[in-house]
Amino acid sequence: MHGGNTTVGALSGGWWPDALNLGILHQHDIKTNPLGPGFDYREAVKGLDVEALKADLHALMTDSQPWWPADWGHYGGLMIRMAWHSAGTYRVSDGRGGGGRGNQRFAPLNSWPDNVNLDKARRLLWPIKKKHGNRLSWADLILLAGTIAYESMGLKTAGFAFGREDIWHPEQDVYWGPEREWLTAGRYEGEARDSLEDPLAAVEMGLIYVNPEGVGGEPDPLRTAQDVRETFARMSMNDEETVALIAGGHTVGKAHGNGDAALLRPAPEAADLAEQGLGWRNPQGSGAGRDTITSGIEGAWTTHPTRWDNGYFYLLFSYEWELKQSPAGAWQWEPVGIKEEDKPVDVEDPSIRRAPIMTDADMAMIKDPAYRKISERFYRDPEHFAEVFAQAWFKLTHRDMGPRSRYLGPDVPDGDLLWQDPVPAGSTSYDVEAVKAQIAGSGLTISDLVTTAWDSARTFRGSDMRGGANGARIRLAPQKDWEGNEPARLARVLGVLQGVATGSGASLADVIVLAGGVGIEQAARAAGFDVVVPFSPGRGDATDERTDAASFEVLEPIHDGYRNWLAEGLTTNAEQLMLDRTQLMGLTAPEMTVLVGGMRVLGTNHGGTSHGVFTDRPGVLTNDFFVNLTDMRYAWAPIREGLYELRDRETGEVRWTATRVDLVFGSNAILRGYAEHYAQDDNQQRFVEDFVAAWTKVMDADRFDLA
Numbered sequence: 001m002h003g004g005n006t007t008v009g010a011l012s013g014g015w016w017p018d019a020l021n022l023g024i025l026h027q028h029d030i031k032t033n034p035l036g037p038g039f040d041y042r043e044a045v046k047g048l049d050v051e052a053l054k055a056d057l058h059a060l061m062t063d064s065q066p067w068w069p070a071d072w073g074h075y076g077g078l079m080i081r082m083a084w085h086s087a088g089t090y091r092v093s094d095g096r097g098g099g100g101r102g103n104q105r106f107a108p109l110n111s112w113p114d115n116v117n118l119d120k121a122r123r124l125l126w127p128i129k130k131k132h133g134n135r136l137s138w139a140d141l142i143l144l145a146g147t148i149a150y151e152s153m154g155l156k157t158a159g160f161a162f163g164r165e166d167i168w169h170p171e172q173d174v175y176w177g178p179e180r181e182w183l184t185a186g187r188y189e190g191e192a193r194d195s196l197e198d199p200l201a202a203v204e205m206g207l208i209y210v211n212p213e214g215v216g217g218e219p220d221p222l223r224t225a226q227d228v229r230e231t232f233a234r235m236s237m238n239d240e241e242t243v244a245l246i247a248g249g250h251t252v253g254k255a256h257g258n259g260d261a262a263l264l265r266p267a268p269e270a271a272d273l274a275e276q277g278l279g280w281r282n283p284q285g286s287g288a289g290r291d292t293i294t295s296g297i298e299g300a301w302t303t304h305p306t307r308w309d310n311g312y313f314y315l316l317f318s319y320e321w322e323l324k325q326s327p328a329g330a331w332q333w334e335p336v337g338i339k340e341e342d343k344p345v346d347v348e349d350p351s352i353r354r355a356p357i358m359t360d361a362d363m364a365m366i367k368d369p370a371y372r373k374i375s376e377r378f379y380r381d382p383e384h385f386a387e388v389f390a391q392a393w394f395k396l397t398h399r400d401m402g403p404r405s406r407y408l409g410p411d412v413p414d415g416d417l418l419w420q421d422p423v424p425a426g427s428t429s430y431d432v433e434a435v436k437a438q439i440a441g442s443g444l445t446i447s448d449l450v451t452t453a454w455d456s457a458r459t460f461r462g463s464d465m466r467g468g469a470n471g472a473r474i475r476l477a478p479q480k481d482w483e484g485n486e487p488a489r490l491a492r493v494l495g496v497l498q499g500v501a502t503g504s505g506a507s508l509a510d511v512i513v514l515a516g517g518v519g520i521e522q523a524a525r526a527a528g529f530d531v532v533v534p535f536s537p538g539r540g541d542a543t544d545e546r547t548d549a550a551s552f553e554v555l556e557p558i559h560d561g562y563r564n565w566l567a568e569g570l571t572t573n574a575e576q577l578m579l580d581r582t583q584l585m586g587l588t589a590p591e592m593t594v595l596v597g598g599m600r601v602l603g604t605n606h607g608g609t610s611h612g613v614f615t616d617r618p619g620v621l622t623n624d625f626f627v628n629l630t631d632m633r634y635a636w637a638p639i640r641e642g643l644y645e646l647r648d649r650e651t652g653e654v655r656w657t658a659t660r661v662d663l664v665f666g667s668n669a670i671l672r673g674y675a676e677h678y679a680q681d682d683n684q685q686r687f688v689e690d691f692v693a694a695w696t697k698v699m700d701a702d703r704f705d706l707a
Contacts, residue, residue, distance in 0.1 A: 020575055020668050024173040025582060025589045032168045041137055041165045042408060042707070048135040048162070050410055056128050057148040068120045069289045071347040074306040075124060076149035077253020082121035083146020084249060085114065086139075087397045088208045092236040093199035093554050094584070095463030096174045098400035099164070102139035106170040111267035113182050113206040116280050116294045117256070119268050121145075123278065139164035143397045150393070153252055154308035155386060158394035161407030173583050179205035185216070193226040201234035203227050212255075212297055212359035213331040219323055224360040225368035236399060236419065236551060241392040243365055243374040248389035250301040250362060251312045254347070257298035257328035258291055259284040290348050296330035299357030300344040308386070313379035315342065315356055316366055326357075333358040395419060402465020405704050418548050423471040426507035426540035435511060438500045439518045444493060446519040446619045447603040452493045453516025453699065454562065454604065455485045456509075459555045460701040461584035467555050468702025471542035472509035477549050484557040484565060486606065509539035513699050520695060523602055523621035529688045534696045536706055557581075561661040562599050565606030566642070574642065575664040586701060591694040593665060593674040597625040598691040600662070611643070612662035614655075623687040626679035628656070629666045636663060 030037050064070040071077060089109065090098030103109055110119065129141055140162045147160050177200055179186045185204045189195040203210050210227040214220050232242040259282065265271065268279035275281065285291030302311035319335035326332050334355050343353035365375045378385035401407065404420050416422035439449065456474040459467030473479050475494050481487050497515055501508040517533030524531045558567040561578030582592045603618040605611060615624035628634065634646045634655060644663060646656045665675045678687045700706060
């Protein structure tokens with residue numbers, strides 16, 4: 001027990017809170033996956049009987065269960081909220097969150113205050129998951145359930161794609177905010193609502209978007225509009241998509257607050273064993289149905305909450321609205337002098353009618369001038385509203401899946417959408433060896449070749465499958481002008497490589513990656529190792545017209561530990577930033593280690609600095625970085641913040657300089673183990689082979705056609 005506590009304390013940072021925790025690089029190790037290393041979900045789902053699955057979901061919508069009865073006999077509103085809150089955690093800044101991994105099943109999301117009672121929705125889906133088994137992931141099922149719910153209530157949806165693979169334990173890499181209490185906001189600098197801390201998108205800990213009662217729980221639709229605009233923009237939605245999503249989400253279903261929310265029992269993660277993974281037990285009344293407590297707001301938004309119609313805008317524009325409090329004490333807006341026939345009926349007794357409600361975010365749709373214009377247009381043209389919503393819902397539920405080439409199933413819509421970052425297919429018929437020969441004779445240095453290929457590929461992030469070398473967007477705005485890409489050097493190198501591409505029929509994207517391989521092969525031969533860097537042709541070149549430049553701005557690197565660069569003004573430890581980038585690229589700690597060591601000796605540092613270049617043979621692919629880092633003949637001492645020098649212990653001579661990123665491979669116990677491994681005399685060839693393998697993984701990370 002004592003040893004276990006020591007281990008837990010170390011990993012949690014209890015005793016050494018500043019220690020570098022490498023856990024995020026290994027969080028989804030295959031040992032946690034009961035399906036085993038040979039299982040391929042994207043192949044398995046191709047055998048799914050999609051029509052039978054959709055029929056099962058349609059039947060579920062109206063199959064009300066006594067243990068958790070459906071409002072008005074239809075689970076549509078509950079299923080839509082579950083799907084929305086799964087997909088809605090996505091934020092474009094780092095691509096994390098979203099519904100692509102089924103992470104709503106695990107903490108903290110399964111116990112967020114904004115996700116109260118979504119545990120019931122997933123439990124209602126269990127018989128369907130059980131029936132269709134391994135051919136259907138929870139991630140796909142959760143989002144499909146919301147889409148089928150809309151179809152069941154009359155909306156023509158824009159399609160659906162399968163292919164999301166489940167994780168099997170909580171994600172450690174997603175930063176949800178600095179707060180240590182639910183529904184508090186410590187993520188703003190002062191009062192400015194646009195000062196929300198990056199990469200966050202929600203306004204408070206435990207919310208998906210905004211506080212439905214108003215900013216800080218104080219109703220004010222115009223201030224709430226600011227929060228709505230900021231949070232939805234951070235989800236990559238414009239004003240029209242935002243209005244459509246809010247209106248479409250509130251066209252069906254209801255909010256629940258018929259009782260004292262303080263009496264709810266603990267959330268799933270803190271609930272008793274007997275609850276079997278469920279939470280928020282409500283001791284009031286029946287605890288469900290009309291007695292359900294979720295948000296604390298109570299009521300439906302429309303007259304017919306199980307029907308897709310234009311009732312949301314009808315009520316919003318037809319009545320004046322006044323502030324009232326729900327039975328749970330939450331602020332909500334209710335109509336003044338509403339006609340009896342415009343009231344929705346009670347969820348259990350159709351002979352009783354209840355007043356509809358609006359949240360502060362709903363009122364923002366008519367109080368904010370820009371939102372009001374869009375709302376008026378949707379009110380006048382219901383078909384246009386339905387079409388815009390269907391497209392926005394498709395984007396919401398597919399935004400983190402990456403390019404269309406990853407979409408599977410019979411309901412994938414035709415055509416590429418701009419937000420899918422489309423790239424045309426590239427040629428595979430050119431002479432690869434001839435192109436390599438042209439690159440080798442181009443006069444470009446090893447550093448030029450390797451650095452340009454790396455900068456092109458390093459934008460890839462596995463969180464939402466964006467970025468990467470395919471498309472050669474490094475030559476387009478905004479990437480060609482990024483400081484991290486050294487625009488002057490980049491333009492010079494691309495000018496040469498473009499000539500090679502034009503003369504050979506290869507895409508520039510392929511030539512850039514090939515160039516990196518050529519540089520590595522030259523450096524390996526200089527070290528005495530004859531290696532061939534694997535290469536698969538077929539990358540295409542994206543166009544300016546099919547590139548959403550504003551959307552790509554969030555991919556701009558402001559640090560790169562692999563090139564030993566940190567933008568001015570950053571205060572976060574460089575090694576922590578390197579871990580974040582490494583995780584996004586899908587690399588392991590050993591892969592990170594071998595890549596850093598190799599790129600240092602190849603001379604790829606940003607700006608040509610010599611920090612961390614622990615070799616007298618720059619441009620040669622040796623293990624010198626690790627040999628000299630671990631050599632006790634040398635001692636390290638700080639020069640200034642973030643910069644160190646290595647001196648010979650006997651002579652006092654300064655041999656090299658280094659950054660925090662360099663030294664962490666000697667100071668961190670785990671990373672030092674990897675560094676020592678590659679420093680061994682018998683591992684020089686192993687180092688080269690592992691470097692080539694890790695390099696190829698980065699270059700091919702966005703080649704979904706190779707999977």
